[in-house]
Amino acid sequence: MTSMKKNTYFLIIGAIALCVLFSIIRASELHSPNLAIIIFLIGVVIAYISRGFVDDTLEDELTHQITEKAALRTLQIALVFTTATAIGMIVFSINPLPPPFEHHFPRPDRIIGNMGLTQLFLPVFLLFIYTGFRQYYAHKFGYSDSFEEQD
Amino acid sequence: MIPLKNRIKVFRALHDLSQEALARQVGVTRQTILAIEKGRYDPSLLLAYKIARFFGVTIEDIFLYDEEESPKKLPF
Numbered sequence: 380m381t382s383m384k385k386n387t388y389f390l391i392i393g394a395i396a397l398c399v400l401f402s403i404i405r406a407s408e409l410h411s412p413n414l415a416i417i418i419f420l421i422g423v424v425i426a427y428i429s430r431g432f433v434d435d436t437l438e439d440e441l442t443h444q445i446t447e448k449a450a451l452r453t454l455q456i457a458l459v460f461t462t463a464t465a466i467g468m469i470v471f472s473i474n475p476l477p478p479p480f481e482h483h484f485p486r487p488d489r490i491i492g493n494m495g496l497t498q499l500f501l502p503v504f505l506l507f508i509y510t511g512f513r514q515y516y517a518h519k520f521g522y523s524d525s526f527e528e529q530d
Numbered sequence: 531m532i533p534l535k536n537r538i539k540v541f542r543a544l545h546d547l548s549q550e551a552l553a554r555q556v557g558v559t560r561q562t563i564l565a566i567e568k569g570r571y572d573p574s575l576l577l578a579y580k581i582a583r584f585f586g587v588t589i590e591d592i593f594l595y596d597e598e599e600s601p602k603k604l605p606f
Binding site: 436437438439440441442444519520521522523 | 553554557558559561562564565568570571573574577
């Protein structure tokens with residue numbers, strides 16, 4: 380295969396996303412995260428390689444500008460959010476919650492799960508913020524207008 | 531909205547070109563050509579040169595700077 384259409388590439392990305400989703404379900408049934416992690420990493424590699432075969436222009440200077448502005452705003456929000464979370468955690472570590480909530484956060488028997496959830500929450504949260512900013516800047520620069528004007 | 535106006539649409543019509551065809555020729559997406567035509571985005575100097583060279587004219591023939599129109603201030 381030497382070339383690929385943009386839509387084919389997006390179909391491959393969708394298929395990879397489905398595979399990752401099913402692998403997470405299967406891995407949770409098997410109580411083994413290895414399968415999901417390996418499939419996710421393979422999926423990232425396949426997506427990266429597939430991108431090189433796409434004929435159509437996927438990115439140009441306008442998409443770069445939209446990405447740049449959205450990424451900057453997302454980074455600023457991430458800094459504020461993570462700093463606020465860190466301040467809260469420091470306060471809890473200095474002065475734990477009073478009874479009967481003293482074992483609610485963080486629960487020692489669920490520390491790995493809590494860390495995993497926190498790590499999962501942050502990228503998902505940032506992904507939503509990033510997508511929102513992308514939409515905003517795409518609209519601002521007229522990139523989201525999809526129809527050619529007719530005379 | 532922005533002081534840079536352009537006549538890409540006119541030149542496209544003269545050459546009987548679609549936005550998609552022009553975009554392919556200058557190596558950008560169709561939406562970028564649309565955004566430039568609508569005056570929502572100022573192209574880089576390199577892209578402006580590519581477009582002008584493709585039509586066989588100078589940049590000034592396609593892009594016009596309108597000093598009277600001031601940019602609209604957005605919150606971000």
